[in-house]
């Protein structure tokens with residue numbers, strides 16, 4: 614289940630008056646960030662980064678949640694949306710965003726809303742998506758993220774920024790995890806055309822983008838894609854993964870009928886409460902022919918550019934998985 618990771622910030626009352634322009638503050642110093650989804654992959658990375666940069670960070674968790682927050686992040690229990698409502702697909706994204714935007718408005722806080730590249734829909738590397746292209750989501754997830762963006766854009770008296778990360782990978786992510794597990798074993802199943810390209814981004818770059826957005830005046834009222842500037846072809850990524858685990862890259866093409874059947878099975882299991890990486894949503898994404906976005910606006914307006922390239926990002930991620938025993942130990946050779 615996804616919910617927006619929505620950090621918002623305001624100057625700590627005793628340390629800075631509300632009118633202090635963001636751009637003149639030392640990053641993080643004396644600032645308070647409230648992070649929703651801080652028990653999750655992206656929210657956890659955002660909370661950790663802000664904490665490391667001197668922010669006072671509070672993580673919103675669902676009442677009664679036992680999931681851990683990054684060390685040094687204060688737990689604040691709050692129900693963003695009723696659990697029975699979140700059971701309905703997409704409502705967590707839309708209603709959770711509405712609640713959070715309203716709370717930010719009431720407190721005069723900046724809102725950085727983490728949306729998704731999924732709002733833009735598929736686009737090839739030859740014609741990457743731009744922020745002002747009409748939204749074209751192809752999954753119910755993308756539609757719910759678009760609706761959540763609409764909630765943010767229509768909020769009055771709120772200083773908001775929308776970030777649309779592309780596919781995010783890094784320590785703590787479960788979506789790419791199966792690929793790492795298989796690569797460690799020297800298995801490289803191709804479940805789509807290896808030439809199809811994606812914009813990817815490492816989670817640490819996303820966390821940095823959130824801080825930049827939260828502290829930049831020029832970010833207010835704007836939406837930005839967040840991704841590494843170099844799109845990656847599927848085959849290129851698999852070959853790079855082979856390198857990370859010291860394996861020979863020998864891809865095996867899986868027939869699309871088999872993938873479809875596995876996706877439908879995954880869809881059924883996900884609906885029964887056992888979320889699967891391969892489900893109906895991923896199936897539609899896989900058939901879409903690639904998701905590439907332009908990251909020029911973030912560079913021009915915010916001076917932000919993702920810095921972690923594929924080789925470095927995959928190596929960092931693999932190290933995290935091995936250290937946290939999500940992936941078994943790496944042997945010396947093939």
Ligand SMILES: NC(=O)c1ccc[n+]([C@@H]2O[C@H](COP(=O)([O-])OP(=O)(O)OC[C@H]3O[C@@H](n4cnc5c(N)ncnc54)[C@H](OP(=O)(O)O)[C@@H]3O)[C@@H](O)[C@H]2O)c1
Pocket residue numbers: 614615616617618649650651652653654655656674675678680693694699705709727728729730758777778779780781782
């Ligand atoms: N991962 C990606 O590649 C990617 C790409 C683009 C955008 N995004 C966006 O980034 C955000 C975070 O994604 P993620 O990958 O970090 O997801 P994640 O690891 O599944 O984390 C989701 C977080 O949201 C919390 N949450 C879920 N439903 C909630 C609800 N009804 N009320 C309150 N909290 C709720 C979860 O809390 P519990 O721990 O209690 O479940 C968890 O902390 C999402 O908005 C997603 O759309 C993700």
